[in-house]
Amino acid sequence: MTLKTTWYETDSRFIPGHYQPATLIDLALSRDIDSHRLLRGTGLFHEDILAGQTRLSPLQFFALIGNSRRLLDADDSSFLFGQRLLPGHYGAASHALRHAQNLHQALDTLVQQQALLSPLMTPRLVLDEKHAYLYWLDSCGSGEQWRFLLEASMTSLVAMSRALSGQRLPWECSFSHAEPRYVEQYWVHLGEHTQFNRPLDLMRIPREFLAQRWPDASAIAGQVARQEAQGQLQQLGCTSSFLGCMYRYLQRHVRHTPSLEQAAQAFAMSPATLKRKLQKHDTGFQQQVDLVRKHVALYLYQIKGFSNEAVAEYLSFNDAANFRRSFKRWTGSTPNLIRQLFNTG
Amino acid sequence: MFSVLKPHRWKLALLLLAANLGLLLHLACGEVKPVSEWVWLDIVGEGGSALLALVWLGLVLKSRPAGRVTNYLALGLSGIFFSWWIDSLDEFIRLPDSITWDHWLESGPMPVGMILLTIGIYHWHREQLAISAQMEKRERLFREHRLFDKLTPLGGADYLKRQLAGSLEESHGQQQPLSLLALDLDNFSAINQAFGHAEGDAVLQALSHLLLLNLRRQDLLCRLAGDRFVVLLPNTGESQARLLALELQQAVQGLAHKTRQHGERLQLSASTAVVMALNESPDALLKRLNLALARAKQPLARTA
Numbered sequence: 001m002t003l004k005t006t007w008y009e010t011d012s013r014f015i016p017g018h019y020q021p022a023t024l025i026d027l028a029l030s031r032d033i034d035s036h037r038l039l040r041g042t043g044l045f046h047e048d049i050l051a052g053q054t055r056l057s058p059l060q061f062f063a064l065i066g067n068s069r070r071l072l073d074a075d076d077s078s079f080l081f082g083q084r085l086l087p088g089h090y091g092a093a094s095h096a097l098r099h100a101q102n103l104h105q106a107l108d109t110l111v112q113q114q115a116l117l118s119p120l121m122t123p124r125l126v127l128d129e130k131h132a133y134l135y136w137l138d139s140c141g142s143g144e145q146w147r148f149l150l151e152a153s154m155t156s157l158v159a160m161s162r163a164l165s166g167q168r169l170p171w172e173c174s175f176s177h178a179e180p181r182y183v184e185q186y187w188v189h190l191g192e193h194t195q196f197n198r199p200l201d202l203m204r205i206p207r208e209f210l211a212q213r214w215p216d217a218s219a220i221a222g223q224v225a226r227q228e229a230q231g232q233l234q235q236l237g238c239t240s241s242f243l244g245c246m247y248r249y250l251q252r253h254v255r256h257t258p259s260l261e262q263a264a265q266a267f268a269m270s271p272a273t274l275k276r277k278l279q280k281h282d283t284g285f286q287q288q289v290d291l292v293r294k295h296v297a298l299y300l301y302q303i304k305g306f307s308n309e310a311v312a313e314y315l316s317f318n319d320a321a322n323f324r325r326s327f328k329r330w331t332g333s334t335p336n337l338i339r340q341l342f343n344t345g
Numbered sequence: 346m347f348s349v350l351k352p353h354r355w356k357l358a359l360l361l362l363a364a365n366l367g368l369l370l371h372l373a374c375g376e377v378k379p380v381s382e383w384v385w386l387d388i389v390g391e392g393g394s395a396l397l398a399l400v401w402l403g404l405v406l407k408s409r410p411a412g413r414v415t416n417y418l419a420l421g422l423s424g425i426f427f428s429w430w431i432d433s434l435d436e437f438i439r440l441p442d443s444i445t446w447d448h449w450l451e452s453g454p455m456p457v458g459m460i461l462l463t464i465g466i467y468h469w470h471r472e473q474l475a476i477s478a479q480m481e482k483r484e485r486l487f488r489e490h491r492l493f494d495k496l497t498p499l500g501g502a503d504y505l506k507r508q509l510a511g512s513l514e515e516s517h518g519q520q521q522p523l524s525l526l527a528l529d530l531d532n533f534s535a536i537n538q539a540f541g542h543a544e545g546d547a548v549l550q551a552l553s554h555l556l557l558l559n560l561r562r563q564d565l566l567c568r569l570a571g572d573r574f575v576v577l578l579p580n581t582g583e584s585q586a587r588l589l590a591l592e593l594q595q596a597v598q599g600l601a602h603k604t605r606q607h608g609e610r611l612q613l614s615a616s617t618a619v620v621m622a623l624n625e626s627p628d629a630l631l632k633r634l635n636l637a638l639a640r641a642k643q644p645l646a647r648t649a
Contacts, residue, residue: 080542182503184502188572192635
């Protein structure tokens with residue numbers, strides 16, 4: 001079995017300079033930062049970006065983020081960047097967001113058009129009876145920029161849904177990292193109920209807000225924009241990143257985890273090439289497998305209400321003790337504790 | 346860099362000229378020492394001092410606006426540099442014993458430079474007092490420029506936390522109440538959306554000035570994050586703090602901010618919350634304050 005081999009990698013130059021990167025550049029320039037210093041080491045020129053011809057690779061974007069963080073030297077940079085990100089000015093995909101009928105349609109658009117709207121962070125949407133959950137995956141191995149991107153992405157969604165719905169939506173955000181020194185930025189930009197030291201970088205919202213109609217949305221304009229954005233994606237030739245494809249592949253086969261060789265075969269490359277590609281994205285095969293299994297285990301607990309034994313069996317663990325050990329390795333905590341953590345939230 | 350040095354170009358040119366003349370004079374009257382006679386320790390010591398004096402001069406000129414105090418400092422440092430420069434020249438050039446003017450060149454400018462520098466530093470001190478008076482309500486006893494906010498002329502959250510820790514202890518020791526006030530603009534994101542983020546920044550800057558005007562001398566205003574400001578109110582009970590909060594709210598409503606592009610009036614309003622410090626850590630107190638603010642904003646949720 002082979003998969004479609006159209007994905008983008010960390011060195012594919014496909015992010016238009018005047019899309020998300022321009023948002024960050026504008027923010028930095030508004031704080032009187034010199035454009036030459038900002039673009040140093042990225043291989044980019046301000047004039048080229050202004051001409052609308054430059055395409056950035058994720059790697060170049062990471063370098064730009066690194067420079068911006070260093071030069072802006074402020075705790076709110078990621079949040080201010082996030083506030084300006086969505087719906088954005090990324091062609092038809094942004095139009096589709098702006099004319100979304102409700103939150104559900106906006107989230108679907110965001111997930112489908114991720115390569116255009118959020119190339120560095122892959123959002124995944126999960127629903128249960130009460131809540132909609134959105135969690136973020138690292139598209140291209142962002143390394144030390146992960147925290148910045150995560151803060152920006154969550155802020156972008158909170159800010160966009162507030163702007164388009166005309167009200168403050170009760171998003172609740174949880175982060176896997178410890179409470180940072182600048183926690184007040186989280187309070188102001190993401191809400192006072194933001195939680196830390198959680199098993200997942202996750203945001204959730206009560207389901208009734210998904211279907212509430214948004215004002216100022218034109219159904220026809222939205223429909224056409226979505227079609228156009230689909231065409232734009234086809235032109236781009238890929239809908240998600242290499243890591244995103246790997247995640248989906250592993251998720252499909254989570255009950256019987258494939259070996260590195262099987263995965264390589266499915267991706268139509270040699271095991272050595274697969275290994276090298278994963279390494280290029282700052283990760284490894286086992287790390288990706290563990291990530292998927294952790295997410296599936298948490299999904300089964302939280303949404304399906306499975307017991308320990310049922311989850312262990314679903315993930316084909318021979319015995320419960322073995323599973324508990326693995327789970328502790330993935331999340332730093334035992335299944336029972338994690339479930340308590342969730343319930344208090 | 347060069348635009349900063351532009352008002353001082355005559356001073357710098359004169360210094361360069363003087364240094365060169367000294368060098369030429371030495372070369373004309375003396376003979377160059379061979380490398381074997383160089384005393385490296387003296388060269389590093391005296392030459393290094395001259396170089397450092399030049400660095401100080403550059404830093405002073407670059408960091409200060411031009412003016413009387415800057416002139417004193419620059420002249421003083423120039424004299425000191427010139428002295429050390431001449432001093433280091435005789436490490437390379439031997440003058441015949443019959444010449445005495447080199448002692449004058451070497452030692453003359455030094456005391457003059459020192460005196461000018463001293464006068465400069467004294468006036469700098471006076472100037473600093475005047476500036477500190479202007480920093481009232483934005484700074485208390487402790488200065489750390491790295492904790493300043495990048496947008497408004499206020500301290501940031503870290504500065505607040507630092508001050509809060511000290512003030513909590515103080516209020517505990519003196520058995521005096523201490524209150525905190527939080528103020529958050531309603532609908533700030535709508536301003537950003539409608540008029541652009543640059544306008545939003547301008548609103549925050551205007552607001553920070555407005556709030557300062559409405560505070561007492563001993564109060565400290567900081568920008569916590571985004572459009573949220575916190576005021577530290579020493580020796581203030583909760584009811585008095587509430588009164589202050591109400592006054593600030595009214596001041597914000599009365600502010601007739603005009604947009605920069607079209608001069609359109611923005612109607613602003615703010616929500617406030619007040620907490621009085623109990624026996625708790627600065628972090629817990631701030632958390633409580635923000636939760637109180639979230640509750641105060643709750644009825645506004647549909648518009649915020």
